[in-house]
Amino acid sequence: MDQGDELSLWLASAWLRASGDDVQSLVIEDLQEQIEQGKSMADGLDALSHSERQAGDFGMEIAGTLLAPVLIELLKDFWSGYLKKLGESAGGALAEETTKGVKGWFLSILHKKQDDKVLRDLKTKVDQLAAERKLTGKEAARLLEALSGPKLAQELSERK
Amino acid sequence: MATRQSDRTALVSASACSVEIFVHALLLLLILLPLTTLVFPFLAFHVGVSLLNSNLSADWHQWKKGSAPQELAVLSDGQEIALAIGFTVSTLAASVLGYRRHVRQPETGSSDTRRYLSPKGERGRALIARIEALWSEIALQSATPPEVLWFPGAAVLARAMTRSNRFAVAVSTGLWEIINRDDLVAKVVVLHELAHLSYGDPLTFVRLKALLDAGTRTLARMFRVLIFTILFLIAHQFIATHRGHMGAAPIIRQTLMIGGIGLLALSICPVSAAMIKRYIGLITSLIELRADVRSAQWAGGLERFAEILANYPMVHRSTFSDRTRSWFSLGLTHLSESERLQIVRHPERLLTPKVQYFFFSLILVLLLPVNGLTPLFEGGIVDLAAVVTVASALTITVSTMLLLAGATSIRISLSRLFALSMCSVLFTAACQINFYTLTYSLSTVAVEIGLPGRSATLSWNNVSADTIPAFHDIGHQLLIIWSGGWIICGVLITMVAFGALLTAARRLRRINRSSSWPLIVIATATGVGVLLDGYDPWRTFTLENTVLGRAFVGWAGVTAHFPGIRFTLGPWLALASVIILVVIDLGLGVYRSANLKELS
Numbered sequence: 001m002d003q004g005d006e007l008s009l010w011l012a013s014a015w016l017r018a019s020g021d022d023v024q025s026l027v028i029e030d031l032q033e034q035i036e037q038g039k040s041m042a043d044g045l046d047a048l049s050h051s052e053r054q055a056g057d058f059g060m061e062i063a064g065t066l067l068a069p070v071l072i073e074l075l076k077d078f079w080s081g082y083l084k085k086l087g088e089s090a091g092g093a094l095a096e097e098t099t100k101g102v103k104g105w106f107l108s109i110l111h112k113k114q115d116d117k118v119l120r121d122l123k124t125k126v127d128q129l130a131a132e133r134k135l136t137g138k139e140a141a142r143l144l145e146a147l148s149g150p151k152l153a154q155e156l157s158e159r160k
Numbered sequence: 161m162a163t164r165q166s167d168r169t170a171l172v173s174a175s176a177c178s179v180e181i182f183v184h185a186l187l188l189l190l191i192l193l194p195l196t197t198l199v200f201p202f203l204a205f206h207v208g209v210s211l212l213n214s215n216l217s218a219d220w221h222q223w224k225k226g227s228a229p230q231e232l233a234v235l236s237d238g239q240e241i242a243l244a245i246g247f248t249v250s251t252l253a254a255s256v257l258g259y260r261r262h263v264r265q266p267e268t269g270s271s272d273t274r275r276y277l278s279p280k281g282e283r284g285r286a287l288i289a290r291i292e293a294l295w296s297e298i299a300l301q302s303a304t305p306p307e308v309l310w311f312p313g314a315a316v317l318a319r320a321m322t323r324s325n326r327f328a329v330a331v332s333t334g335l336w337e338i339i340n341r342d343d344l345v346a347k348v349v350v351l352h353e354l355a356h357l358s359y360g361d362p363l364t365f366v367r368l369k370a371l372l373d374a375g376t377r378t379l380a381r382m383f384r385v386l387i388f389t390i391l392f393l394i395a396h397q398f399i400a401t402h403r404g405h406m407g408a409a410p411i412i413r414q415t416l417m418i419g420g421i422g423l424l425a426l427s428i429c430p431v432s433a434a435m436i437k438r439y440i441g442l443i444t445s446l447i448e449l450r451a452d453v454r455s456a457q458w459a460g461g462l463e464r465f466a467e468i469l470a471n472y473p474m475v476h477r478s479t480f481s482d483r484t485r486s487w488f489s490l491g492l493t494h495l496s497e498s499e500r501l502q503i504v505r506h507p508e509r510l511l512t513p514k515v516q517y518f519f520f521s522l523i524l525v526l527l528l529p530v531n532g533l534t535p536l537f538e539g540g541i542v543d544l545a546a547v548v549t550v551a552s553a554l555t556i557t558v559s560t561m562l563l564l565a566g567a568t569s570i571r572i573s574l575s576r577l578f579a580l581s582m583c584s585v586l587f588t589a590a591c592q593i594n595f596y597t598l599t600y601s602l603s604t605v606a607v608e609i610g611l612p613g614r615s616a617t618l619s620w621n622n623v624s625a626d627t628i629p630a631f632h633d634i635g636h637q638l639l640i641i642w643s644g645g646w647i648i649c650g651v652l653i654t655m656v657a658f659g660a661l662l663t664a665a666r667r668l669r670r671i672n673r674s675s676s677w678p679l680i681v682i683a684t685a686t687g688v689g690v691l692l693d694g695y696d697p698w699r700t701f702t703l704e705n706t707v708l709g710r711a712f713v714g715w716a717g718v719t720a721h722f723p724g725i726r727f728t729l730g731p732w733l734a735l736a737s738v739i740i741l742v743v744i745d746l747g748l749g750v751y752r753s754a755n756l757k758e759l760s
Contacts, residue, residue: 022281022282022283023283023333023336023337023340024333026277026280026310026312026333027312027333030275030277030312031312034275047273047312047313048312048313048314049314049315051274051313051315051317051332052271052273053493053494054272054319054493055365055368055369055444055447055448055493056319056320056321056353056356056361056362056365057317057318057319057493057494058316058317058318058319058349058352058353059448059493059494059500060469060475060476060494060497060500061315061475061476061497062315062316062317062334062345062349062472062474062475062476063314063315063316063474063476064313064314064315064316064332064334064335064337064338064474065314065334065337066313066314066333066334068333069314
């Protein structure tokens with residue numbers, strides 16, 4: 001699995017659980033399982049928004065919203081930037097920068113709240129999505145609250 | 161009081177939908193499916209065996225004796241028929257086995273790509289509890305609650321299904337989220353699925369899918385046999401022409417001839433497959449509509465149900481293309497959103513057949529004779545049987561559903577009665593349209609191209625001289641149906657019959673019209689009427705000396721004197737049977753009141 005995808009799924013699942021969005025977290029866990037079985041992240045996300053009508057379905061097209069794919073996109077964008085920065089700061093040790101190491105780095109930020117810039121970046125991205133109406137005000141508020149609360153670090157540690 | 165009235169309307173509407181579904185399913189199973197899985201393959205195999213036998217026998221005699229080809233074939237007619245029957249039976253057996261396998265293991269070979277999972281955690285338990293609460297609310301406590309599943313998906317979706325012989329309801333994550341908020345739309349969607357379970361629909365869907373697959377497989381085998389026969393004939397003709405040193409031109413012309421006629425013959429496979437697929441699609445969409453009606457009854461009435469969905473901003477507004485899909489799609493499962501809401505809002509439409517969606521089925525059966533093979537069998541009686549089936553299905557559903565409508569206070573408007581009468585007359589009249597002459601003309605054109613010694617130039621004059629008479633013939637058929645405008649009189653007479661049937665049905669008090677026998681009596685009477693009206697002398701000559709043949713001729717004699725009553729017999733026989741039921745009903749009333757007097 002691509003490092004960015006793996007980190008996005010790891011953080012999204014824990015973040016959603018910490019914000020009380022358990023159903024959305026289940027979607028992420030299922031997506032992770034599918035990717036481990038060989039499906040690509042793009043196909044998995046695409047399948048969430050497409051559905052073929054079948055006999056026995058309700059059959060009316062009623063649009064709903066899913067927080068999970070929106071959050072995944074946000075985190076993919078976040079990790080692509082940070083992985084590049086981390087690689088550069090590690091100098092020649094880029095190849096040795098393992099997923100486990102990155103997870104540890106992020107957890108340490110959460111625990112110590114030292115590198116406020118990383119969390120501020122995430123908060124800005126959530127606000128941007130809310131401004132673009134990809135997230136409702138309530139969803140954004142829940143996510144931001146979870147980001148500054150202790151539950152996220154706990155959920156992430158369990159999934160490490 | 162108003163709620164009770166609304167409940168009754170919804171209940172009778174659901175019964176009316178059931179009757180409509182039953183009539184269509186019965187005619188599909190008894191006539192259309194046997195035609196496509198038995199009769200058509202037999203004809204194709206028989207033609208294939210005959211052509212191979214005659215050609216190969218001639219080659220054999222020529223090779224053995226070095227003489228000119230002889231007429232004597234290796235296989236006798238009886239042997240040819242036996243061989244064709246053998247092929248048909250083995251094809252059917254393979255399809256039956258496929259059907260059984262599909263019904264026993266519906267998940268195998270399913271095109272469903274959703275991942276159904278069991279809900280976990282606190283939210284999962286809440287979801288199961290919510291669905292079980294709805295299950296008990298709708299008085300299905302006696303039955304085991306369905307298994308609850310979920311699948312990832314942003315849209316608000318749900319599905320009723322069977323898994324390991326147990327009913328299940330699967331909800332999308334989009335729906336799961338709004339169930340938690342006690343959303344009315346979520347309740348309606350889940351009730352729709354529970355309605356499916358209350359009717360045992362998931363099993364019906366599995367069976368319909370298995371039937372479609374079995375029918376399609378049979379037709380695919382028939383298609384391969386026809387292709388093989390055509391290729392054999394092309395190769396055979398190629399060798400013969402090549403041996404005769406006639407050059408390339410005759411080879412091309414003869415290939416075009418055989419290919420052209422073969423193409424017409426091959427049309428039987430896609431047309432039959434489309435006919436079955438559309439019919440099954442229509443039945444599926446009617447089952448969905450019945451689930452709407454049933455869930456509407458539980459959700460507070462038909463109007464309330466439509467209101468909840470119409471006012472929900474996230475429900476897709478149907479486009480023209482969605483509506484076209486309802487009319488012409490072969491993969492139909494649901495009518496479009498707007499159409500469903502319109503039908504549910506108007507009990508008048510629920511209580512009468514949804515004719516517009518049935519129209520395409522008529523077009524498809526009318527295309528059957530174009531293949532040129534089926535008309536070879538007894539003048540095309542099987543094509544006529546298919547079109548009479550569709551016409552009967554329509555008129556039977558009108559008369560039986562009007563009987564049920566009589567039990568409600570819903571008024572069926574004159575315009576609706578007129579539309580139904582017009583459709584009944586036109587569908588019955590369509591039995592007399594035969595496109596075979598068109599195929600015959602096109603085959604003549606092909607033969608003219610392929611026959612050696614004729615002019616190779618394909619001039620417009622030659623083609624038009626061969627094809628225009630076919631169009632004249634079809635025009636003539638339409639003129640006979642029009643019969644100087646008397647057909648309009650037929651529509652009005654049919655309307656009177658349906659109106660009187662509805663009025664008489666309202667007088668039935670003691671006979672339970674939702675029980676089977678009054679419906680069977682009326683359906684049989686209507687079917688017989690349509691059958692007699694569908695008489696086509698060109699395609700029923702083999703029945704001349706039978707009771708049916710004499711009845712055909714007798715009724716045709718009557719309509720020759722009174723052209724205004726053509727195509728109206730079905731509705732009138734239905735009315736006659738309802739009048740008999742009313743008389744029995746009155747008799748029962750007198751008998752019961754006499755008994756009461758005696759007792760007092």
